[in-house]
Amino acid sequence: MGYFIATVDSLWTTFKQALREPTTVNYPFEQRERAPRIRASFALTHDANGEENCIGCKKCENVCPSEVITVVAGKRTSPVTNKGRGYADDFTLNLQACIICELCVQVCPTDAIIMTQEQEKPTFSREGLTLTMDKLYANEKQKRWAWANATVLWDQQDPERGAEKKEEPSAETTSSEGAS
Amino acid sequence: MASSDANSQLLGNEAVVTTLAEAEGFFRRFLNKNEVVQDIVGWGRAWSFFQYPFVTACCGMEYMAAAGPRYDYSRFGAELPRFSPRQADLLMVVGTITHKQAPVLRTVFEQMADPKWVISFGVCASSGGFYRNYTTVQGIDTIIPVDVFIPGCPPRPEAVLDALMMLQTKVRNDRRPLLPVVK
Numbered sequence: 001m002g003y004f005i006a007t008v009d010s011l012w013t014t015f016k017q018a019l020r021e022p023t024t025v026n027y028p029f030e031q032r033e034r035a036p037r038i039r040a041s042f043a044l045t046h047d048a049n050g051e052e053n054c055i056g057c058k059k060c061e062n063v064c065p066s067e068v069i070t071v072v073a074g075k076r077t078s079p080v081t082n083k084g085r086g087y088a089d090d091f092t093l094n095l096q097a098c099i100i101c102e103l104c105v106q107v108c109p110t111d112a113i114i115m116t117q118e119q120e121k122p123t124f125s126r127e128g129l130t131l132t133m134d135k136l137y138a139n140e141k142q143k144r145w146a147w148a149n150a151t152v153l154w155d156q157q158d159p160e161r162g163a164e165k166k167e168e169p170s171a172e173t174t175s176s177e178g179a180s
Numbered sequence: 181m182a183s184s185d186a187n188s189q190l191l192g193n194e195a196v197v198t199t200l201a202e203a204e205g206f207f208r209r210f211l212n213k214n215e216v217v218q219d220i221v222g223w224g225r226a227w228s229f230f231q232y233p234f235v236t237a238c239c240g241m242e243y244m245a246a247a248g249p250r251y252d253y254s255r256f257g258a259e260l261p262r263f264s265p266r267q268a269d270l271l272m273v274v275g276t277i278t279h280k281q282a283p284v285l286r287t288v289f290e291q292m293a294d295p296k297w298v299i300s301f302g303v304c305a306s307s308g309g310f311y312r313n314y315t316t317v318q319g320i321d322t323i324i325p326v327d328v329f330i331p332g333c334p335p336r337p338e339a340v341l342d343a344l345m346m347l348q349t350k351v352r353n354d355r356r357p358l359l360p361v362v363k
Contacts, residue, residue: 024252027341032250040336066303066310096307096319099333122330122343124350126306126321129331 039102039146040119042093042131043139044112051078053112055086060104060113068094069104093131095120108150116143212357221358225269225295226348227257232268232292234285237275239302239334246337256344265291270347271324276304277317289324295356299343300326303333 025032045053056073074089104113116139123129131139154161211217233243246253247261262268265288277285289298300320303309306329308318320326327350328343 023249024255025250026255027251027338028345031338040332067312094307095303095331096329097303097309097312098331099303099310119336119339120331122328122335122339122346124328124346126319126326126329129306129329 034117037147038117039100039115039148041095041116041139041143042098042104042136043114043116043143043145044091044133044136045114045140046137049080051080052087053110054088054091055110055112056088057086057109059107059109063103063107065101065103066097066099068097070094088133091133091136093136095129095131096126102148102153105148106150106153111149111151114149115146117146118143208357208359211359217358218355219352222352222354225354226351229256229258229270229297229344229347230260230262230268231258231270231272231299232263232265232288233261233272233274234288235272235274236277236281237302237304239274239304242334242337242340243272243274243301246340251337251341253341253344256341256348258344265289266293268292269296271296271298272301273298273305273320273326274301276309276311277320277323278315279317280315282317282323285320286323295351295354297327297347297351298324299347300329301340301343302330302335306331309333 047053054071056071058071058073061067061069061071070090070092071088072090074087075084076087077083078085100115102115105115113136120129120131233240235243245251253259258270265271269292271289271292273285289296298320300306304311304316305320306326308316312318317323328347330339330343332339
């Protein structure tokens with residue numbers, strides 16, 4: 001009798017699952033809901049005056065673990081402020097080896113490079129995976145931005161970063177107190 | 181003319197063989213050049229991939245997600261992974277390929293029957309990723325021809341489906357002789 005009940009029970013489970021609504025998301029026509037903090041691709045930003053944020057400091061190039069970022073730095077006169085400042089003459093991000101670790105976003109001093117929520121499409125050639133400067137600036141307008149930039153990330157990791165310089169002597173006294 | 185007729189009468193068997201070979205050649209050329217036939221065959225190939233997942237690393241999780249019910253690449257006809265390269269026509273290289281593994285991958289690729297296609301899944305297969313060292317193959321396109329490269333570490337299942345659709349368009353527009361032409 002127990003076998004019979006177990007058989008009927010399992011068949012009933014199968015029957016229920018067969019009549020359930022399928023969970024498949026019909027991908028090319030509808031998108032599955034994504035996590036709010038998803039990050040996938042990159043973009044370079046402009047500031048409020050319409051000027052490029054990137055100053056060509058090469059911090060992202062130095063921190064990148066896969067060494068996929070190439071920045072050619074240059075100096076020009078800004079058309080907005082009429083002062084000399086650094087620019088990135090060329091900025092290439094090679095998605096062939098990018099591991100999407102967001103370190104370049106974290107180190108950026110001017111919030112120039114940010115991440116976007118939509119992934120780049122696959123390509124037929126390896127060279128097609130390279131994000132040139134034009135593509136990065138086009139991504140700024142075409143794709144939804146991810147939640148973070150350098151300022152947001154630093155504020156989360158170290159909220160008192162700005163106050164640190166003023167309190168340097170007090171930090172020394174606290175350390176000496178701790179030592180003694 | 182008269183002499184050739186006489187010859188064909190004398191060597192009747194040979195004349196029949198010649199016409200059969202001609203008919204066969206005509207048939208082969210018709211199959212290879214007819215756009216309708218090529219379209220039908222391309223449609224069939226594009227919607228019935230039998231992939232061989234060469235899973236070596238963590239990208240395999242995303243491969244499983246793409247195969248699972250939420251994304252379900254069987255909607256594109258690529259339902260059954262074959263775990264023998266001789267039964268597969270789509271090689272998915274999923275993960276890091278070391279130099280020790282490179283000859284294995286090459287052998288697996290050569291064991292597959294034509295026509296065959298290759299998807300490079302994730303950055304480690306595409307370019308070695310951030311393993312820029314002496315153990316890792318810097319991109320599998322240095323050892324086998326690759327059709328589609330998927331970026332991402334690991335790529336999202338949506339990107340896998342994108343790549344599958346791109347490969348479908350490529351296969352559908354592929355024009356290759358269906359039968360070898362005998363002269």
